[in-house]
Amino acid sequence: MTVSVEATSVEAHGSQESQALRPHAEHAFADELTALAEQDDRPRPARWKLSPWAVATYLLGGTLPDGTVITPKYVGPRRIVEVAVTTLATDRALLLLGVPGTAKTWVSEHLAAAVSGDSTLLVQGTAGTPEEAIRYGWNYARLLAHGPSRDALVPSPVMRAMSEGMTARVEELTRIPADVQDTLITILSEKTLPVPELGEEVQAVRGFNLIATANDRDRGVNELSSALRRRFNTVVLPLPESAEAEVDIVTRRVEQIGRSLDLPAAPDGIEEIHRVVTVFRELRDGVTTDGRTKLKSPSGTLSTAEAISVVTGGLALSAHFGDGVLRPGDVAAGILGAVVRDPAADRVVWQEYLETVVRERAGWTDFYRACREVSA
Numbered sequence: 001m002t003v004s005v006e007a008t009s010v011e012a013h014g015s016q017e018s019q020a021l022r023p024h025a026e027h028a029f030a031d032e033l034t035a036l037a038e039q040d041d042r043p044r045p046a047r048w049k050l051s052p053w054a055v056a057t058y059l060l061g062g063t064l065p066d067g068t069v070i071t072p073k074y075v076g077p078r079r080i081v082e083v084a085v086t087t088l089a090t091d092r093a094l095l096l097l098g099v100p101g102t103a104k105t106w107v108s109e110h111l112a113a114a115v116s117g118d119s120t121l122l123v124q125g126t127a128g129t130p131e132e133a134i135r136y137g138w139n140y141a142r143l144l145a146h147g148p149s150r151d152a153l154v155p156s157p158v159m160r161a162m163s164e165g166m167t168a169r170v171e172e173l174t175r176i177p178a179d180v181q182d183t184l185i186t187i188l189s190e191k192t193l194p195v196p197e198l199g200e201e202v203q204a205v206r207g208f209n210l211i212a213t214a215n216d217r218d219r220g221v222n223e224l225s226s227a228l229r230r231r232f233n234t235v236v237l238p239l240p241e242s243a244e245a246e247v248d249i250v251t252r253r254v255e256q257i258g259r260s261l262d263l264p265a266a267p268d269g270i271e272e273i274h275r276v277v278t279v280f281r282e283l284r285d286g287v288t289t290d291g292r293t294k295l296k297s298p299s300g301t302l303s304t305a306e307a308i309s310v311v312t313g314g315l316a317l318s319a320h321f322g323d324g325v326l327r328p329g330d331v332a333a334g335i336l337g338a339v340v341r342d343p344a345a346d347r348v349v350w351q352e353y354l355e356t357v358v359r360e361r362a363g364w365t366d367f368y369r370a371c372r373e374v375s376a
Contacts, residue, residue: 032068047205052089058114074110080236080238095232095234108213125173126175127175162203162208167209169212243274250308300338317330
């Protein structure tokens with residue numbers, strides 16, 4: 001029996017994707033993207049896999065004419081998604097701005113997956129991100145052996161996106177040093193990337209664009225220059241408007257994460273999810289849900305992403321050391337870790353919240369006891 005190398009490679013790749021702890025969006029939701037592409041009869045910008053309408057539907061969810069259900073990837077104002085998608089259809093780059101945990105990275109990944117079919121052209125911003133990560137680098141063995149040449153050049157994800165008409169992503173832009181940030185100015189304004197060592201340039205082809213994310217808690221770390229900021233259309237992702245919306249987001253994400261980890265279904269602990277979201281929102285807003293009691297807020301952000309982490313950790317505890325049902329004792333330690341970031345100041349805030357709000361709230365006795373136990 002003869003087996004081709006190509007077939008073996010494809011099967012191995014498919015097996016690897018199926019075993020991935022966190023598949024890329026284009027793989028995790030491949031069926032939805034395929035269904036949208038097959039039924040999408042609207043105009044598509046050059047090299048886009050879907051029309052802007054279909055991209056928005058992919059992110060916001062909906063039901064297609066053939067009955068295919070598209071699950072929501074983002075729960076929030078529709079206009080925000082529409083503006084973001086429309087921006088990518090123009091020659092302006094997109095900057096997703098917001099406090100930690102507002103799904104900036106999540107939205108960025110799914111936008112790239114829906115537009116280009118590839119969300120992996122990514123530059124992760126850190127204080128140590130070099131200029132080469134945005135422009136290009138060199139294969140030094142070839143460089144020393146043969147001098148500067150195309151073969152020795154190692155393209156960055158941004159350069160690849162420019163030459164292939166794809167969507168590049170830059171995460172945590174404001175964490176990148178200012179002089180490295182500014183290498184994007186020529187790319188975004190002239191749509192070209194000079195390679196002076198070769199006396200050449202790479203020109204962006206139609207379909208190229210860039211999505212950057214930035215945390216507004218990082219203002220003052222590496223503030224964007226006015227020249228670079230003008231190259232972006234900024235879309236602010238807000239925190240969920242209501243507790244119900246936040247519970248919905250947490251439940252959906254926990255279910256997705258839980259399936260990959262073989263954890264119990266999130267609805268089994270919906271009461272605890274409501275409780276976690278309530279605690280986070282009250283401490284975040286500095287007031288109880290009924291508006292009667294003013295509260296001190298801790299130093300942490302208490303974001304939706306952190307609520308997802310607390311619930312996921314609680315489900316793991318209940319699965320491996322409990323009866324598989326999410327209970328107050330499973331989430332108490334996670335909430336304490338999320339709230340008390342500053343051991344001195346935050347612990348005072350937490351103890352005051354426990355004694356003035358949680359202790360007196362009907363139906364929260366077990367939660368109060370569990371929190372007292374882990375706080376001792």
